[in-house]
Amino acid sequence: MDAERAEGVRWRNRALMLFDRVSVPAAVCDVYGLVVLANPAMAAECGTTPGRLRGRGVLELFRPQEATQVERIAQALRLRHRSRYQVSVRWRAPGGAERFGELTADPVSDSVDETPALLVMLRVRGECAPPEPEPARVTPVEGRVLALLAGGATTAGAARELGLSKDGVTYHLRRLSARWNAANRTELVARAYALGVLTPGVWPPQARPAEEG
Numbered sequence: 001m002d003a004e005r006a007e008g009v010r011w012r013n014r015a016l017m018l019f020d021r022v023s024v025p026a027a028v029c030d031v032y033g034l035v036v037l038a039n040p041a042m043a044a045e046c047g048t049t050p051g052r053l054r055g056r057g058v059l060e061l062f063r064p065q066e067a068t069q070v071e072r073i074a075q076a077l078r079l080r081h082r083s084r085y086q087v088s089v090r091w092r093a094p095g096g097a098e099r100f101g102e103l104t105a106d107p108v109s110d111s112v113d114e115t116p117a118l119l120v121m122l123r124v125r126g127e128c129a130p131p132e133p134e135p136a137r138v139t140p141v142e143g144r145v146l147a148l149l150a151g152g153a154t155t156a157g158a159a160r161e162l163g164l165s166k167d168g169v170t171y172h173l174r175r176l177s178a179r180w181n182a183a184n185r186t187e188l189v190a191r192a193y194a195l196g197v198l199t200p201g202v203w204p205p206q207a208r209p210a211e212e213g
Helices: 002-021 040-045 067-078 140-150 155-162 166-180 185-194
Strands: 026-029 035-038 085-092 098-108 117-127
Touching (some): 040 117, 140 155, 155 166
Antiparallel strands (some): 026 035, 098 117
C-alpha cells in the first residue's frame, strides 16, 4: 500500500509539473466555479499570479456571453452528467484590450459517485475592436465654421457664407482654439478631424450630420 501511495504521489507531481508548463491557460475549479488551482498561463490572462486566483470565481474573471450556456452546465452538474461543456466569454486582458474566446470545462473526479471538480481551459479567439470615440461636441455653427476653414475659406469668406460678421467668425474660432488648445488654424482643423467633428474622406469638408442636428 505504501508503494502504491508513493507511486500515486509521483504521478500527481508529474501531472502538476505538466499543468504548470503547458501554454494553454488552465485551472481546476470546484463545482461552484471557484478556482482551486491555476497554471501560470491562466494567471497571465488575468494579469496576476496563480496563487492570487485561488478562490476567485472563474465566471467573474471571464464574463459569459450567453446566460443559457451557464444554466445548462449548472443543471448538468447537478445531475452528475460528465460531458464537456463550453461557454463563450469575454475578458479584459492585462494591457486593457477586450478579448473573446471560449472556456471549456471537463468534470473530473476519482469516482462517478464523487462530486466532480472542473478542469477549465481557455481558448483565446481574438481581441475586440476598440469602440470608436464619440465625436467632440460642437454647435451647428461651429461645425460649419470648421468645415469652411478646412476647405480653405478665409475669415471674410466664412463670414459671407454664414451670414456672420468677421468678428463673429473670429469669436467662434477663438472659442474652439481655447477648448482644444490649438495653437493655430491648421492645428484646429487637424483636431476637428481627429475628434470626429469633420467627416473624413469628403470634399468639400463637412461636419458630421449628427453634430449638426
